[in-house]
Amino acid sequence: MISIWIANLADLAFGDPYGFPHPVRLIGLYISAFEKIARRICKDNKSLKLAGVFLTISTVFLSYMTVWALLRAAYYIGGSLRLFVNAFILYTCLAGRCLAKEASKIAASLKNNDINGSRKLLSYIVGRDTAHMNENDISRAVIETVSENASDGIIAPLFYMFLGGAPLSMAYKAINTMDSMVGYKNEKYEFFGWASARLDDIANFIPSRLTSIFMICGAFVLGLDYKNSHRIVKRDCRNHLSPNSGYPEAAAAGALGIMLGGANLYFGKLVVKPSIGDKLKDIDGEDIKKMISLMYAAWIISLIVFSIFNSYFTGIILI
Secondary structure, three states: OHHHHHHHHHHHHHOOOOOOOOHHHHHHHHHHHHHHHHHHHOOOHHHHHHHHHHHHHHHHHHHHHHHHHHHHHHHHHOHHHHHHHHHHHHHHOOOHHHHHHHHHHHHHHHHOOOHHHHHHHHHOOOOOOOOOOOHHHHHHHHHHHHHHHHHHHHHHHHHHHHHHHHHHHHHHHHHHHHHHHHOOOOOOOOOOOHHHHHHHHHHOHHHHHHHHHHHHHHHHHHOOOHHHHHHHHHHHOOOOOOOOOHHHHHHHHHHHOOOEEEEEEEOOEEEEEEEEOOOOOOOOHHHHHHHHHHHHHHHHHHHHHHHHHHHHHHHHHHO
16 A cells, blocks of 8 residues: 555656656566567467467566566565565556647647647657647547547556556556557457457556546536536447447536547548537637646545545454
């Protein structure tokens, strides 16, 4: 519990400094190296799919066991070292402050009417083409990204921290990293990324739904439209290509009174997503700031709720 709170306070305060030797980079290097070897060896779709399954299993296993071994070694050296190592690893599993920082940059750029700069900044955090986006499109993309990553980068890691400590939280980050690298539903990754994408769907099933609940609570605390947030989640949570992403996006859309989804370009290809929410107003840069506040509110509420549940169940076990 102490390590988890230290990790969260550290991420709230510092985020991920640029050039920081993040463990996710090591996971990414392993995935890239594995893919290069697999594509040289595998000559058909069936073998590519099998290689993808092995990539998924090995990446999760190595991530979990590496952290477990580090904590075990730190435990034998000294209790205080184990606390520090544990807190540091947990800190690297969170991405809240970094997400808020990048979104704030775009909001500031829009406020200064720097549309080209906003497009460039947006291209760093989304996979869609940004070259021809207007302010409404940019703001919508940022809000969709922040709401979705509030689950992937904050609530889900927190959920697995309390469920299984640093090893399980890092295993989740490995799953999430694989999905972001090879989990695309396109011709290149249809078979190789199949297992990674399916496991990511399973791993995010509960956290995504919890995120929507915490966002509704956060909307209440912030004075946003929490009733509409709850209504839109019930109505539009499945209006998404992903089985999970619609939940936090619907909560955000309802709280802000905006409509998400619609047409986007991905690598030159037009993709029309189902609409989420009602267009009660046009989206602008101010909505990005509200989304960031909603993300922070959901984060703090989730940390408190998880801590209470953890203390309660720990007490039952001790009794």
